[in-house]
Amino acid sequence: MASHTEDNILHDFSPFFKVFKDGRIQRCKSFDGANAPNVPAGVDPITGIQTRDVVFSPESGVSARIFLPNLAHHSPSHKLPLLVHYHGGGFCIGSALDVITQRYITSLVTLTNAVVVSVEYRLAPENPLPIAYDDSFAALQWIASHSTGQGPEPWLNQYPDLSRVFITGESAGANIAHHVTVRASVTGLAGVKIVGMILVHPFFGTRDEDKMYRFMCPTSSGRDDDPKLNPGADPDLSKMRCEKVLVCVAEKDGLKERGVKYYETLRKSEWGGQVHLIETEGEDHCFHMFNPNSERVGPLFNLIAEFVTKS
Structure with missing residues (x-):
């Protein structure tokens, strides 16, 4: 042995x-993200938010957690916006079910009064990339199957407005969110309209060859010629159909430069939507996940919520 x-x-x-x-x-x-315990689905006693776990791909066992706002004063005729969330963790740690994600998504649901689907994609390196991308796109296809009100998940048939969909993620999850949005725009996804995309502290590789990414994704060069690491190299970027994008960066984050570069790439591209950049001063990567008591978390969450609710 x-x-x-x-x-x-x-x-x-x-x-x-x-x-x-x-x-x-x-x-x-x-690393905290590798050790965060999972939280069982159910009803949050403080917020009244309900959660349910659904296996949407029986072949792979890939699942998602659905977050439903407190419906005490909800009119059945009023459909809610839908956020599709991809968690961070370098494609290799983290979970849609853990306490870190639960805390973050609960805050978003409270502020936006939106339904959230957080996707539990398979992790690398045991499941080499692009498996996580494929799982994440499959989740969006599954969501789209509810557009006629006859899908397999009753909550998605009844509550969200699939013409008001936002794709979001933090760190590696933001990378996935961008990829899924472009892919949906190119291949077509009947029944779903992606209004906006929210990328929080996005990961788009490093300045030099990203050896860890290359190990997790054997088909990648790990360099800027890979569109998943450098969206500016993607010939399909201009085909992205969402109307607006919010890019959030943090002053002390080592990935800030790449996030700003992404913003500039979109702003100068032929995409044609509106892109907004916000920077949180004095904070590091994903501080809102790992330091929820920071006084700067509230302003960040409020800007994200405003981006959703004013659409």
Whole structure:
């Protein structure tokens, strides 16, 4: 039996995971996102928000958690906006079901009074990219199957307005959100109108070759010629059909430069929508997830909510 000591490490992608010579993957316990406990679905006693977990792809077992606002004063005839959320975690950690995501999405639902579907895509490297992208797009296709009111999930038949859909994610989830939106625009997705996209502290690679991404996605060069790492290299960028995009960056985030570059790329492209950039001063990457008591969380959430509710 092989010993999993430092001498037997083949790849060290801390703080995310390590790969041992025998093929074993070990996620790093030092990173909060790798250790956040899952929260059971049910009713939040404080907010009245209901959650339900649904396996939408029996073949792969891929699921999603649906968040439903407090309906105490809801009129059945009034449809609610829908947010489709992809969690962050470098494509390799995190969950739509964990306490970090639960806390964040609960805040969004409270502020926007929207239905949220948070997708539990399969994680790399055990499931190499582009599997996470494919799972995430499959979730959007599944959502679209409810556009006639005859889909498999009653909550999605009854409550959301599929002509007011927002795609959102943080970090790697923001990368997925962008990819899904472009893909839906190119291939067509009957019954769903993507009004806007909200990318929070988006990950679009690093300045140099991204070796961890290349390991997780063997078909990628890990460089800027990969459209998933550099949307400016994507010939389909101008075909993106959402009306507006909100890009959120943080002053101390090492990914800030790439987020600003994404904003500039969209602004100068032939896409034709409206793109907005907001920067949170004095904060680091995904502070709103890991430091929810920061005084800067509220202003960020309010801007995101305004982006949704004024559409």
